[in-house]
Amino acid sequence: MNIMMNLLKLKILLLGCIILLVDIQMVGQNGEKPNVVFIIADDLMKQTELYGYPEIKTPRLSKLADEAVLFNRAYCQYPLCGPSRAVIQASLYPSKTGITWNKPGKDEATQTKAASFNVKTMPHYFRDNGYTTVGGGKIYHNTTVGGKPGAIYDFDDVLSNAGVDGVKGTMPDGKKVTYITDNSTRTITEHRDGALIENAKAWLDTYDAASNNPFFMCLGIKKPHSPFSAPSQFWDMYNRDEIKVSDILLPEGVNADLSLNGIDGLFSGHVDTYMYTGENIPVDKQKEIIHGYSACVSFADYLVGDIIDKLKAKNLYDNTIIVFVSDHGYKLGEYQRWAKSTVHEKDAVVPLLIRDPRKTSEHGKISQAIVGLIDIYPTLSELCGIPLPENIDGISFADVLFNTSVSGRTHISTIRVRSLSEIGIERAISLSIINPDGYRYTQHWGGEYDVFPMKEDIIAYELYDHYKYRNTPISVENLVNTETELLEEMRQLVLSSSEEITGSATSVKNVELKDLNYYYNRSTEKIHISSSDLIEQVAIYDIVGYKVIDLEKNTNKLEIDLSGLKKNNVFLARISAKGKTSVIKVLK
Template structure:
């Protein structure tokens, strides 16, 4: 064979390969990855219509809603780093809000990096990782985190470093809520939604497969939302929870002083709050959810208008739950079910719509699920299980339990119970609590010391021990 013929064969093979790659990428589904901060499953699609969330509810109608989704650690930074790395938190990894995936798991392939490596254009808008920058190299363009010109109280803004923490305390100089008569874009979520719409218009023109991560800040404190969203609710109808007391028999380890909320200037550093003020906080939380929901609606509307919805997987998740006065607690940072339970919705083009599942799933399952749905290989380090099969068969047998942890507390959640054990630095158990969710869904009575539950305690304790052993001995890069 002459050099001339060899040259043309090489050129033919090269362009054939390029064409094959481009056609393969065109067939890849896009991913719209929506993270919501501090969102609990108190939404219309979860059978709780007191909060007006029409766009989330509509999204749920287009796909699969998970009734039993749980975070693996109830704090922003650790929860997000765990989810985006596909690696579980443990006693020394992903412990609090201000951790970095790059620092704690250097070399581990992040979810967006994996999509980027497989030809996707990856974009981060708003709060995806808590600490910035993190998972460096995961995004095709620099992370977008807007700054507003709003002259009012902008509220909690993610720092480049841990400057909000001063002497072990939160350093926030402002009130816990605000209701200005102003447009949506004065706050970050409005600006993030506008930028997401711009990107969708761009993707419509380029045709490149995308992984668009949109991180809405609300309903994170402070509960700042334009007045029109506060006006959606009648303050006279805002109710305090029925269980504003420490659960009977609950150990002291289960409680905390909700320092995150107490950092705001209108909240006392210690002691109880006035009932009317607590009702105002709940009002603000509701308004913040509706404000965020409206921003989500703008993004979903553009996804439909552009025609991209026909080939775009949409997943919406909350990074953890939140207390609104239950057990006299506010915020997250504990092991109660209200804080571990998260909303999760998955919409896949061409699949069943308006379905629900009671299967137990957890945040580390999201990474392998998106890999399977996009037909990407699953990195070896992933510690979760893809729940993609639930789309076609939502009632099939699934996990017997999921696991979450907070500081020294290790929690197992089954279909019927939640059980938590606390350990000291020597690994010795110091306390425990057990709740029967079928009889006591609000976890008001700790039944861990009742004789008839001894066998169940032994069983659940053994499962926690086995889980810790397996989790902590997995080799990571």
Template sequence: MPKSFYKSLGFVFLLCLLAKLSLANDRPNVLMIYVDDLRPMTRDYGHPQMQTPNFDRLAKSGLRFENVYCQVPTCGASRASLMTSIYPTRLRFPDFLTWAERDAPGRATLPQRFKDSGYTTISNGKIFHHQTDTQKRSWSEPAWRPEINGRTYYNEATAEFMETQTDTRRLRNGKLQKKVPMFEPGLVDPMKTNDGLIAEKTMNDLERLSKEKEPFFIACGFAKPHMPFYSPAPTWTPYPVDGIELAEFRELPQPTPESIRTVREQFSYSFMTPDLKRQLEYNTPEFHRYMRQGYYASVTHADNLLGRILDKLEELQLDEKTIVIVLGDHGFLLGEHNEWAKNQLLHDALRTAMWMKGPGIAQDAEVSSQVEFVDVYPTLCELASIELPSRKIHGKSFAKVLQKPKAKHRDAAYTRFGIGDALTTDDYFYVLWQPSGEKENALLIDRKQDPLFQSNLSGQEEYAAIETQLHKQLLGKIRQARQIKTTQKKAEQKAAQNNGPQVEQKPLRIQATVESQNPHGVVLAHGGYRFGYSLHFEEGFPVFSIRNDGKLTTLKSKERLQGKVTILAMLDAQKITLQSDGKLLAQAPSPGLLLKQPVGKFTVGEDFGDAVGDYEGPHPFNGKIHQHRVITKD
């Protein structure tokens, strides 16, 4: 073959290589900053009391999103959905313990797309809920977190308090742990806090990677303002507790839907005042003010660290070629409806904060159109010229909105949690709960007429046509979520046990053989906070719990058991009984047969979702369960 052919071939190869290098140099870097539990609570979002100059600066140099919604209002599930651009279902991405690797194995993650396209991808702090989730395929280097965490306290006074603290909480492994205080104005350098160390690592990575030829995708995850509210003392100063205003409406919408749930996350902490001198009474006006003070201070701490990172970008002259996206992972209730945190389908738990800035992005403008978290994935990929298979994701790129902020993106945003699904439009907020074996119930809010979400209009004749339309639209979203199939390792196990035996109005007999030197945790559970039953142990003592129309009946053995034992729990119309190996352990008058079939999963070894008994789920069993069975009679 002539030499000219090889020369031509070499020239073509050189052109391809130069084109590839040029593309690498032209592609933008990405800096993604996740702020745990951040709601739209900054000055630029219309809250003048907030000291957030760096969030304000970010909004002026880019875009603020007014109507961005998470897909699931809980950490692990929300992040897994965003990072895969896949909608949740009842079995996929169900709760805060979600692993993307288990619920959507093999599905390319957002950082994986960048990594496979030649980017250096870095994870600092909390990005996925679990540090090692999809780690090998998502990140160029092992995901990094500090040795301390969001529960780490900094003051000697707090350490002394903890020495004599007797209030405890139950961990998932069944062990007891002392509750840390909810509040601490820390006597600590901001950069020595958990989030300060994450910011420092991120700034060091920016400096290191600025010298490399390959573009980067850095994800930085701050822990605050997640509870407990620990931040440096100066961040508390702008917020005197006596001057803090309460949420304007502190009741649930009326009439209240039967399936609406309350949250208990806040009870994992001790309600001592910040000076640790006295206990606060839950949900009093004083309690509300201190909770808001702590949250505000934590937001200001996050703002301080954000400013340092933005300064570093400018110092390294990276700001003109880096797309910056800053966002919460869901919303957060700050006393609205007398509720706290997330893990429920109330509007403030779903709407979150988000900003973007960078090359080609409009400045000092707001996007009012609905945006979903699943849309972040395809948008960032489009900006980086990364092609995506459209049928494998639910997200829709909003890249056009970045240059034309007034453009329409979506008409509605979809969110789900537990047995409920929600749809948010410009005019309405609609939630539909579909409990198994029970009547659907719903929440319909007219957002324009009722901005405080006080009146539930579901079932009212004048809103019948609107509710029918929203109901149809929401069912379409649910079908769309199910169209993308994932092989769910964890979810398949749950699904096999999901329905449980038919126990409505039937005598119930539970038999289980277990083995543990100090049995503790749930042996089996079926249902939730309205109707259900569970057999569990508390430090060796067997407990049989029955939920009948929300009322809890608990039968606890007076005898501690250990080793390998067989437990028999029985419910009939006359009595409720506990036996072990033929010996009567406890007996009491019956609370009655279950009036309705329990809603929710039948689980063995733990209790997911709404706990049946007087414990915090999942409350896993700490030993072996050799066999179990539930027998009913007509």
């Protein structure tokens, strides 16, 4: 007995030592918590030199990647600036918060919505846990301005980004808007993003690591968002004659109205492109736009390197976690569309690079783990040794930074909501997931984004192989008619995780029946349902959405025999009564 007790004590002691060692590793040298520099670019697609696409040059980011972990399978949860940034800062799904357009993605609106779920935004949470917070630029879907309530909520200090961004002209209606490109003769610091980084460097000059708290710095670089305005030195990095335009079309048989963004998406807001669509824009104009976009990416890359140089000069680099990410992907003419706002891989996948100076053995490696932008908030919390925030939806992937072979999530979702009244759909929802094999599954339906559809509600499906037998972010062939078994597996995966995506226990938005009661009797295999409302219909669906029972009744109480259904399966019962609907899950 004594031997067994001593062995048990030894195991407990060893476990305690391991936990202590992990805690020390997470906190850093000499008990110091690491600083954080979080940099988010706007509209930056993954397909740059950083990921092996040499056409768009990113020398400073590529150099940083040698001392960081580069994520190959990082995804936004909404392919639009405001909603995606709200996801990052609050770590809540857009279908839960209702932030599915840009305006609600501004700082105050995001903070208010997060507070309704008892969640604090990421900078605020770090400040509550002993960090000095500083930020500026486009962190949310607005410029962070000192003295405004949204900035005060998150930051101790606010960095100005006052500067120029493009050249304006006059639209036919008299409105002043920018030209789509600008090969600028202004200096770097005269541009908004350049001014932001210059002010961030000045702030670091005042920071005293010996007497101050660790800092959490958020820098919102607007480029490469249009207008594609960058100092001429970055335009000079490219030869327009060598720029190629895309000839990629949407796969045959795919409904473009449901699958893609507007055909004039990028062009309508600029004085020299409002007359074009993705189908008729001249090749020379396409090359000019791609040239401008590329110059802006290289400009943003330079600015990242500039802030890194300052960290090194101030001896802060070796105790600072650096995160570089974009809010979503981007199209440059693929499928005859430009910009973002689809759930295709090209718009959903994002660049993500994280440098933690404490784990050099993983530096220079590429992780294939599936992670979401929703996961950054809890990941940084864990890396910095502060308690994981409660009530958020994100999952920490800190373990990947300490072992890049860790697999990460089994899937991640991206959703888009918009009006398609021109084809008779007032509210069209596109929900897409990517799995570890590299298959992307998408379903489109009309209704509410937090109402999970039954099979008959779905208007169209898409299924693409991106990384299983292909290696491309392009949606090449819709496999719905040839991979029917895989299609059902992917739909089942969506349904089994629908609570995670919609934030609803039943995955369906209920208008509850009055005094609804139900229970399943396993011995008789019958479900008993009662309500003060007169029950008109009960439809029961299996986990892949097939309707297996459909009863029309006018009663307050009924029992349904489920003996003909498979055991050890989950079913959904949709109960309807005069405009009200409740959905319950039944485990048989």
